[in-house]
Amino acid sequence: MSTLIGESEQIREIRDLVEKVAPLDIQILITGETGTGKDVVARMIHLRSNRRQGPFVPVNCGAIPDSLLESALFGHEKGAFTGATGRVKGFFHEARGGTLFLDEISEGSRAFQTALLRVLQEKRFFRIGSTRQQVTDCRIIAATNRDLRLEVSRGAFREDLYFRLNIFEIKMPPLRDRGRDVFLLSEHYLRKLSNKYNKEIVGLSPRVETIFKAYHWPGNVRELVHVLERAVIVETSSVLTPYSLPKYLQDRLETDSAPLDDTRESFGNFTSSYNDDDIFHLPIAEARKVFEKRYLERLLHKTKGNISSAAKLAGIRRQNLYRKLEQLGIEPAKFRKSSG
Structure with missing residues (x-):
């Protein structure tokens, strides 16, 4: 990926x-917690x-x-030393005409720092x-x-190398500070x-949205992708439900019970419309269609047929909701009429 997903103020900045520093041929230091997207930047x-026509060579220091x-x-x-059976170009040669990306620069040994300087x-x-x-x-x-200034004060990182590398610093924000970017990234x-797993999952259920919004995300975007x-x-189903999440996030159904109860209340007693006799005898594919149709009809009833509002509650894009409504034979217009 060669762009940042998100519309938070930090990401826009x-x-x-x-755009300002890319054309300038200067050293840049990118800082931030693990998993925030430093490699993407x-x-x-x-x-x-x-x-840009040259190579991009990433190195784990x-x-x-x-x-x-x-x-x-x-x-x-x-023949330079025992075992040197052929010429090896090295990272600096491989990156000629391009960019050498030194990831986790603070993990490099003292000898590495001296050679680089x-x-x-x-x-x-x-x-x-x-x-x-x-x-x-x-x-x-x-x-x-890491905080390289702290590493310098501890004697773990060379001060002269720090100043050489830090011509311009870009600080990556943690995911927990990026507001609704977690939903744009999820989408x-x-x-x-x-596409990778040949599934048709179009978004997050409202309860998963609540969990994602409240969670601290210590592993940031990388953790989100793994989840x-x-x-x-x-x-x-066609939306992610809490029970597809790792257990440590499922457990938040109990620890965050108040906001989740608010979410359930906003939909009414949705599960009460199900009857063992009319759904649980069906094959799973048919049962899923019944659930999705009732779920989306309930959303449209709540939003008075407003597609944008219904899509937001369902955690999916408007065009995906339109496609799903067409597949299930649901007409949004009748919900606008019935509510008027």
């Missing part, structure tokens, strides 16, 4: 910042920069052992086993989920996941 910057550090960054020649200062490096100097030609974007990923994927796999 980040989009504006990306890094790709956005690359794709809007003058280096904490995954490079010191013994392979210089080889991974700068490459080596054949040297290249940023000199703009040159040598492959191991080579006497030919290579010139760097890539933009550096770094990301971290986006539900479409992708429904949605699990739910899409096990869900049997």
